[in-house]
Amino acid sequence: xxxxxxxxxxxxxxxxxxxxxxxxxxxxxxxxxxxxxxxxxxxxxxxxxxxxxxxxxxxxxxxxxxxxxxxxxxxxxxxxxxxxxxxxxxxxxxxxxxxxxxxxxxxxxxxxxxxxxxxxxxxxxxxxxxxxxxxxxxxxxxxxxxxxxxxxxxxxxxxxxxxxxxxxxxxxxxxxxxxxxxxxxxxxxxxxxxxxxxxxxxxxxxxxxxxxxxxxxxxxxxxxxxxxxxxxxxxxxxxxxxxxxxxxxxxxxxxxxxxxxxxxxxxxxxxxxxxxxxxxxxxxxxxxxxxxxxxxxxxxxxxxxxxxxxxxxxxxxxxxxxxxxxxx
Amino acid sequence: xxxxxxxxxxxxxxxxxxxxxxxxxxxxxxxxxxxxxxxxxxxxxxxxxxxxxxxxxxxxxxxxxxxxxxxxxxxxxxxxxxxxxxxxxxxxxxxxxxxxxxxxxxxxxxxxxxxxxxxxxxxxxxxxxxxxxxxxxxxxxxxxxxxxxxxxxxxxxxxxxxxxxxxxxxxxxxxxxxxxxxxxxxxxxxxxxxxxxxxxxxxxxxxxxxxxxxxxxxxxxxxxxxxxxxxxxxxxxxxxxxxxxxxxxxxxxxxxxxxxxxxxxxxxxxxxxxxxxxxxxxxxxxxxxxxxxxxxxxxxxxxxxxxxxxxxxxxxxxxxxxxxxxxxxxxxxxxxxxxxxxxxxxxxxxxxxxxxxxxxxxxxxxxxxxxxxxxxxxxxxxxxxxxxxxxxxxxxxxxxxxxxxxxxxxxxxxxxxxxxxxxxxxxxxxxxxxxxxxxxxxxxxxxxxxxxxxxxxxxxxxxxxxxxxxxxxxxxxxxxxx
Numbered sequence: 001x002x003x004x005x006x007x008x009x010x011x012x013x014x015x016x017x018x019x020x021x022x023x024x025x026x027x028x029x030x031x032x033x034x035x036x037x038x039x040x041x042x043x044x045x046x047x048x049x050x051x052x053x054x055x056x057x058x059x060x061x062x063x064x065x066x067x068x069x070x071x072x073x074x075x076x077x078x079x080x081x082x083x084x085x086x087x088x089x090x091x092x093x094x095x096x097x098x099x100x101x102x103x104x105x106x107x108x109x110x111x112x113x114x115x116x117x118x119x120x121x122x123x124x125x126x127x128x129x130x131x132x133x134x135x136x137x138x139x140x141x142x143x144x145x146x147x148x149x150x151x152x153x154x155x156x157x158x159x160x161x162x163x164x165x166x167x168x169x170x171x172x173x174x175x176x177x178x179x180x181x182x183x184x185x186x187x188x189x190x191x192x193x194x195x196x197x198x199x200x201x202x203x204x205x206x207x208x209x210x211x212x213x214x215x216x217x218x219x220x221x222x223x224x225x226x227x228x229x230x231x232x233x234x235x236x237x238x239x240x241x242x243x244x245x246x247x248x249x250x251x252x253x254x255x256x257x258x259x260x261x262x263x264x265x266x267x268x269x270x271x272x273x274x275x276x277x278x279x280x281x282x283x284x285x286x287x288x289x290x291x292x293x294x295x296x297x298x299x300x301x302x303x304x305x306x307x308x309x310x311x312x313x314x315x316x317x318x319x320x321x322x323x324x325x326x327x328x
Numbered sequence: 329x330x331x332x333x334x335x336x337x338x339x340x341x342x343x344x345x346x347x348x349x350x351x352x353x354x355x356x357x358x359x360x361x362x363x364x365x366x367x368x369x370x371x372x373x374x375x376x377x378x379x380x381x382x383x384x385x386x387x388x389x390x391x392x393x394x395x396x397x398x399x400x401x402x403x404x405x406x407x408x409x410x411x412x413x414x415x416x417x418x419x420x421x422x423x424x425x426x427x428x429x430x431x432x433x434x435x436x437x438x439x440x441x442x443x444x445x446x447x448x449x450x451x452x453x454x455x456x457x458x459x460x461x462x463x464x465x466x467x468x469x470x471x472x473x474x475x476x477x478x479x480x481x482x483x484x485x486x487x488x489x490x491x492x493x494x495x496x497x498x499x500x501x502x503x504x505x506x507x508x509x510x511x512x513x514x515x516x517x518x519x520x521x522x523x524x525x526x527x528x529x530x531x532x533x534x535x536x537x538x539x540x541x542x543x544x545x546x547x548x549x550x551x552x553x554x555x556x557x558x559x560x561x562x563x564x565x566x567x568x569x570x571x572x573x574x575x576x577x578x579x580x581x582x583x584x585x586x587x588x589x590x591x592x593x594x595x596x597x598x599x600x601x602x603x604x605x606x607x608x609x610x611x612x613x614x615x616x617x618x619x620x621x622x623x624x625x626x627x628x629x630x631x632x633x634x635x636x637x638x639x640x641x642x643x644x645x646x647x648x649x650x651x652x653x654x655x656x657x658x659x660x661x662x663x664x665x666x667x668x669x670x671x672x673x674x675x676x677x678x679x680x681x682x683x684x685x686x687x688x689x690x691x692x693x694x695x696x697x698x699x700x701x702x703x704x705x706x707x708x709x710x711x712x713x714x715x716x717x718x719x720x721x722x723x724x725x726x727x728x729x730x731x732x733x734x735x736x737x738x739x740x741x742x743x744x745x746x747x748x749x750x751x752x753x754x755x756x757x758x759x760x761x762x763x764x765x766x767x768x769x770x771x772x773x774x775x776x777x778x779x780x781x782x783x784x785x786x787x788x789x790x791x792x793x794x795x796x797x798x799x800x801x802x803x804x805x806x807x808x809x810x
Binding site: 067068069070071072073074076077078079158159162163164165184185269270271272273274275276277286288289290291292294 | 448449452455459476477479480481482509511513568569588591592593620621622624625626627630631761762764765768771772774775776778779800804805806807
């Protein structure tokens with residue numbers, strides 16, 4: 001670091017010819033000063049362009065194209081890739097299946113996100129409270145499901161849901177109680193949300209908990225001196241201070257809600273109730289890899305990405321100043 | 329092998345292994361490559377002769393006769409003077425043993441197997457590689473219903489010029505038609521196929537005094553009796569996950585969802601035959617005579633094993649699925665012909681089955697054709713395939729090498745003859761270039777209908793499938809005859 005910082009301040013005098021005017025020299029000096037910064041940025045920028053900008057650009061390009069076939073389509077070259085204008089977008093936005101999948105994800109989000117944040121906050125506060133016992137153990141066991149890949153956890157939950165193989169249903173049957181079928185049309189949203197919740201609460205809890213740990217203990221002492229109970233400390237001191245962390249987790253949850261894929265995809269073959277277009281990403285997957293129509297899939301992807309972008313930034317705007325830019 | 333079946337079989341097996349800690353790998357008996365080459369060579373040449381003479385005499389194809397006497401040895405093809413390496417994509421469990429057997433020939437053509445997750449992922453991968461311009465294998469295994477899609481995607485070549493004419497003679501016209509799509513081109517060589525049959529728990533049938541149904545009316549009656557005998561048991565299930573199964577059922581009834589008429593495609597998903605089948609099953613689901621949940625779920629596998637699914641309308645490969653998922657029921661199952669719509673004219677459909685093709689990116693199509701012909705149309709290849717539990721499509725060779733029933737069906741002594749007899753009654757069926765669209769429409773529409781348990785919804789689902797399939801073909805620009 002020090003070497004890199006030394007270079008710009010040392011080099012300009014030798015590099016700049018004596019007769020140049022003030023302005024260019026200033027500009028040049030600025031360039032020299034920025035050079036190391038650009039140097040450091042180059043690897044990131046190159047990777048970003050190669051693996052983010054270029055694929056997005058290509059997806060954008062594909063979203064305006066389509067295949068046109070002639071005749072039976074069996075001869076060589078009977079299928080051509082042609083320009084398709086905004087047709088793919090029009091199709092995506094007017095497709096009832098796509099709109100239905102968006103609707104399902106909205107309901108799913110309404111179920112999942114508040115529950116997730118509430119549980120994560122409560123767990124974090126409980127772990128942080130002075131009277132908590134077995135802290136290490138509880139923290140690890142709440143966090144552990146996050147380490148289980150979504151496909152595995154969905155398979156596991158699938159077994160627990162299916163009445164004929166579920167130990168819960170077996171136990172309930174022994175006790176003479178009948179449990180509702182979680183993979184029936186009415187409950188499937190909750191079934192999927194439960195899997196996501198099981199896997200996600202731990203991660204969000206750790207984010208909030210870490211933020212709680214950073215609160216200086218003088219604050220608590222002052223609060224106790226003022227006669228606060230443990231509950232009042234939690235609600236009136238801790239929660240407002242860790243609000244930025246909570247908002248962050250809220251944002252992450254919103255984004256992952258819009259992109260839910262692995263859980264319903266894994267449950268799909270187990271039941272009649274999850275169609276291949278249950279979520280927007282599942283529909284995109286079906287279009288691209290089942291129907292071999294990457295063009296419609298690209299258009300739908302752009303729409304989903306755009307909506308995700310809008311929601312994320314809209315949300316940040318709404319809670320401006322609370323999440324990332326406190327100091328300003 | 330039926331791709332969805334294997335893929336889901338693998339998934340279910342893996343999943344079961346997770347909870348039960350029981351890892352099953354059924355295809356343990358590896359194909360041992362010790363055949364006496366001198367003997368088999370003569371045998372096969374003779375087999376080729378008769379097949380060519382018998383099956384294709386009608387169309388007076390003279391090249392056929394020439395080929396059979398050309399001296400091309402399917403068991404030991406000439407190979408290549410300069411070493412050639414071929415990449416081969418397949419997903420059938422145990423296929424590596426057959427590839428090893430080929431490579432042991434050391435004839436200059438080395439085949440490198442790349443194992444795929446299953447048929448559908450392999451298709452998606454191949455189409456992506458074709459679009460990318462590189463990365464495709466030389467040899468591709470594909471289910472019959474996906475061949476039109478691959479041909480339209482410019483992924484496969486017409487391999488006519490590289491095939492010895494004796495190859496065609498090994499197959500019946502119905503099977504051969506599925507790799508030519510009814511044109512003059514040959515896009516693949518048939519490997520295995522899956523004629524539908526009815527598998528049932530003979531012990532339960534005996535215990536409950538049931539007779540094996542020979543017509544669909546009888547099947548419905550037996551289904552109701554099973555419900556009365558044991559309220560937990562079902563004769564079968566209607567699976568919204570298995571479009572190939574339903575397609576086979578309609579094939580038996582005489583449906584052919586696509587067709588080619590005067591250089592245009594026709595789409596006839598909602599024909600009377602399909603509607604008859606949908607109405608029948610919708611009725612059974614609505615009254616609760618059979619189950620409405622998909623096959624290949626942990627529930628279904630558990631039901632096969634514990635005797636609450638006492639029947640399975642399945643295909644010739646069923647024993648290899650049963651042995652790995654319900655090993656304890658070995659010897660309790662028997663096979664019978666599919667129940668019939670018209671008992672006087674027995675017919676069946678197919679579920680699964682696949683062929684081997686050469687991709688458009690292969691630089692060694694002639695060498696690839698040698699391997700493919702050996703794999704699917706030589707006695708050595710067919711024998712090895714049969715040992716893996718597959719049901720080879722090459723008719724005469726199959727009857728020659730498969731004389732014993734698979735271990736799982738050993739109790740039924742007439743099993744082999746019965747299957748051969750069933751295989752001869754397969755109805756013709758043409759697949760179109762957007763099978764994937766029709767099949768995913770099936771999954772979604774019948775999923776809903778099954779959940780509603782309504783006969784009307786079953787029939788409506790067929791109409792929706794028709795309109796989705798037709799619209800897709802038209803909007804892609806295909807010539808479609810109304």
